[in-house]
Amino acid sequence: MQAHFMDSGLENWHDFEVESRREIIALLRSIGEKKQLIRMLVQGQSDVCVTTILAVDGERDMVILDRSINNEQNRRLVAAEHIAFETSLDKIRILFSSESISECTYEGMPALRMAVPETLIRLQRREYYRMNTPVGNPVRVSIPLQGDNGIINAPFPLSDISCGGIAIMDNKLMLGESIGREYRDCRIDLPDIGIITTTLQIRNSLDMTLLNNKLNRRLGCQFIDLSRGTLAQVQRYITRLERERNARIAGLG
Template identity: 30%
Template sequence: MQNNEPDLEDARYQVSSKREIIALLSTLMKENLELSIRLRDTEEAIATSILRMEDDVMFVKAAPDPTLNKAITESSDVVFAANPRNALIKFSAKHVHHTEVEHYLALKLDIPEQLVRIQRREFFRIAVPASSALRCKISFTTPEGKFNLVWVAISNISAGGIGIIDKNAALPLDTNVVYDDCQLELGVAASVRVRLRVRSSFREEPAVGDPLHHFGCEFVETPRAVLASIQRFILQLEREQNAQKIKVKDHPSQ
């Protein structure tokens, strides 16, 4: 079996108990929950799920594209991730083999010796009231070479990412796109630079007004200092909202 050392950022969430690892992966398999496959040197995310587990190996569905399967089996560092019940489970594999399971094209890999499990509380998500008017500036270049700068509203925030609303529908509704140059506003006088990966998106057609683009984004390789600033802001926002709730409760409208 391979030795999958977690990143320093994830080390405190490491699970090394074989029994616990098998239990977590078995839950993913029984509930047919989606796994994503990522190669370290690319931004490509490939959807899969666990087909079977036996002894010290597991089998997952192969990618629909033979080229992607070839890249996975030739890579020496493949990362698997899942989000069961809004938690995060992540592990890596250094050797993945192409095979077939019950008429499915499949990928075979060792059950990891370690994995990372981050509970929901670590990514506590809090809604951002519209009155806060928090924004994120996203700079990017289109495939045609045109530079764009888009301001979007922040609808919710956690230590793991943000929800944004593009009121001008300027960002394309693409998933797995990474925006490397983003400026996240944290209150009136503070801002931090982050990288964002789009994990989900949809188009809203309001009864009145122009279409809106909604995105769920995760932070990518966030420096510790930036993450600490984001977490402090979340706590501050939570305190302010709790104080407002108490105020309303003590002084209800007549």
């Protein structure tokens, strides 16, 4: 399925297969509600048409699609043994496929019908793909800071992580107004992966007032000159977090 749509530079994309029926239906409904355009491609042909999702009926296992304006193209779609789909949702590319499409009527108008896909692929540029880190047992980054008696290694809990950087919580406001500043030799202990060392640059800051009126500061940090090996460790940890998240969603489905 992916070979039809993926372009060069694939190493810059993170892909994840969604198998939770509940999540697949929710994603398809969001695509329909936002009227996202979907490319349909008949396998083995350069036959592409654009459609939208009109409705998703989980109980009847149906996805209703708009027909092509070209009747001959509709006939080819219905006769095809494999059709690939590509669309996007919130900057994430969505890929899925169908082995069979049939004609139907929806709200009195001709339409196309297919079964809810068993799996779906999400693609997102790696540097934008962020995963929230655990709250109960937070991952921490140790940042060397100048103290009264020399350098101290101050720990900060992570809020999320991507291949481009991390977000940290500076609850004690230890870093001050430090946007643009770089901190060298920062150490992050990634559970079951290992400790990575990197330079962090503070890119943005957000102050939040909690219910108890305490101030909490979230800092977005960018990795600077991350080595290929360290990047691979970060990616392995993100993949692990995502698998755990998907397992929880599947358990709710």
